[in-house]
Amino acid sequence: MKIALTFSSKEGLVEEYRNRRKKHEAGPTDDFFAEGDSMDTIHAVMQALRSLGHRVVGIEADEGAMLKLSAERPDLVMNMAEGLTGDCRESYIPMLCERLGLRYTGSDPLTLGICLNKMRTKEILGFYHVPNPPFQVFYPNEPVNTDHLIFPAIVKPIAEGSSKGIDNRSVVTDPAGAKLIIAEKLKTYEQPVIVETFLTGREFTVALWGNGTDVTVLPIVEIGFHELPEGAWPMYSYEAKWIWDVPEKPLQIFHCPAEIESSLKENIEELAKRAYSILGVRDWCRIDVRLDQENVPNILELNPLPGILPNPEDNSCFPKAARTAGYTYTEMIGNLIAIACRRTGITEFVNATLDRL
Numbered sequence: 462m463k464i465a466l467t468f469s470s471k472e473g474l475v476e477e478y479r480n481r482r483k484k485h486e487a488g489p490t491d492d493f494f495a496e497g498d499s500m501d502t503i504h505a506v507m508q509a510l511r512s513l514g515h516r517v518v519g520i521e522a523d524e525g526a527m528l529k530l531s532a533e534r535p536d537l538v539m540n541m542a543e544g545l546t547g548d549c550r551e552s553y554i555p556m557l558c559e560r561l562g563l564r565y566t567g568s569d570p571l572t573l574g575i576c577l578n579k580m581r582t583k584e585i586l587g588f589y590h591v592p593n594p595p596f597q598v599f600y601p602n603e604p605v606n607t608d609h610l611i612f613p614a615i616v617k618p619i620a621e622g623s624s625k626g627i628d629n630r631s632v633v634t635d636p637a638g639a640k641l642i643i644a645e646k647l648k649t650y651e652q653p654v655i656v657e658t659f660l661t662g663r664e665f666t667v668a669l670w671g672n673g674t675d676v677t678v679l680p681i682v683e684i685g686f687h688e689l690p691e692g693a694w695p696m697y698s699y700e701a702k703w704i705w706d707v708p709e710k711p712l713q714i715f716h717c718p719a720e721i722e723s724s725l726k727e728n729i730e731e732l733a734k735r736a737y738s739i740l741g742v743r744d745w746c747r748i749d750v751r752l753d754q755e756n757v758p759n760i761l762e763l764n765p766l767p768g769i770l771p772n773p774e775d776n777s778c779f780p781k782a783a784r785t786a787g788y789t790y791t792e793m794i795g796n797l798i799a800i801a802c803r804r805t806g807i808t809e810f811v812n813a814t815l816d817r818l
Contacts, residue, residue: 462807463516464798465535465563466507467554469543471497473521477545490649492699495623496543505771509794510539527557537807538565539798541766548620549574551766564805566797568765572741576763578620579655582740589739591732592759594657594751601647607636613659615696616642618650622764624699626650632659632694660759662752664697665719667733668767668782670745670797672804676737678730679782683719688712708774715776717785729758736760744801747779769793 474497478489503519510517520529522542530538538558544550552570557563559570568576575581579596586593598619599605613634618626626646633639639656646654664686668679686695689712690705705712719726733748740763747767750758770777771790783793802808 462514462537463518463533463535464510465518465520465530465533465538466503466510467520467522467526467530467538467540467542468503468506469497469522469541469545470503471499473497473523474545477523481545492623492625492703495625495699495703496621498541498543499770501772502770505790506539506541506769506794509791510798512791513795513798515798522554526554527561530557530563531561535563537798537801537805538563539794539801540565540567541769543622543766548578551577564801564807566744566801568741568743568746572743573765576740576742576765577622579617579762580619580653582763583655585739586736586760589735591736591739592753592757593761594660594753594759596655596657598653598655599643599647600653601651605640605643607639607643607656610636610639610656611658612639614639614656615659616646616654616656618646619653619655621650621652623768624697624702626654626699627696628699629693631698632696659694659696660751660753662754662756664695664749664751664761665729665758666778666782667729667748667750668745668779669733669737669742669748670800672743672800676734678733679779680718680785681721681726681729682715682717682778682782683721685714685716688714708772711774711776715778715781717778717781725756725758732758732760736763740765743804745779745797 471494474494507517507519518533520526540554542554544553551573555565555570558565580598583593583596595611597610613632616631630642633642643654664684666682669676671677684697689701729750736748737746742765747764749761751761753759767779768777769780780790
């Protein structure tokens with residue numbers, strides 16, 4: 462089968478930024494390119510696909526992607542492109558695929574756009590009575606009224622991933638501090654910010670894959686915070702993810718499978734599967750969950766384009782959960798391809814892919 466791997470490399474995002482940037486604009490923030498994939502990850506996915514017998518072509522998700530996809534006409538597009546800016550940046554490749562009539566892995570443009578926007582995600586979850594932290598949204602050039610916030614609270618850009626804009630200063634404990642950080646985030650990230658009640662319980666991340674009634678929850682990962690520096694808030698912030706946790710000295714804060722009682726495990730699994738279904742997620746997703754003070758699981762966010770760094774020392778949680786379930790990295794990629802083939806009706810490749818696992 463011919464597969465096109467679509468990606469946003471860090472180098473590609475830097476080039477796109479340079480082409481877009483106006484001379485008077487300030488330079489990018491330190492976390493601006495956090496969501497781009499390294500060439501190590503891109504090459505690892507391509508090697509996994511080739512070892513499964515597929516012909517693979519890599520396509521950067523830049524302005525030339527449509528012409529390349531049109532010329533290649535792959536049997537399937539494996540999409541892992543995050544894009545650079547805007548609520549719809551993760552929807553770019555799926556929209557091109559639908560325009561060209563190409564089948565692709567993962568969720569459709571609508572679901573990707575909704576899940577990237579934390580407010581829209583929470584509005585939908587709230588409509589279906591799915592527990593998630595109370596929140597308020599603040600917009601640029603509008604008055605900041607913090608009267609209804611519950612402290613401590615956490616301030617986040619509304620449409621970012623990879624912990625962009627979530628640092629140790631993001632947790633606020635009083636109205637004055639909240640107003641200061643809200644103003645700072647509005648200016649820095651040039652988008653609305655969402656302020657949520659900061660839940661004080663344990664945190665988990667849940668990897669799922671499948672479609673319809675055939676969705677499997679992989680072993681739950683718990684994120685502990687005992688190894689964070691003194692004074693750090695107990696959360697997986699940008700510092701924890703990209704500065705304090707490095708391959709040379711990985712933080713030992715991940716526990717998979719999570720050591721939890723069966724009732725809590727079942728509650729978290731059912732909550733994650735319900736959110737997966739309600740948001741219309743396809744093929745795979747990683748969902749962040751945190752307990753409130755009553756030990757009730759709450760959805761923090763859904764990541765329908767989960768990171769899949771190949772090196773175990775990088776602490777990428779979807780591969781971590783898959784390894785705990787017994788999958789090698791190649792087998793994880795192969796099973797995703799089989800899931801997408803089954804959903805899109807490429808039945809002749811499903812058994813062939815599974816036979817190689």
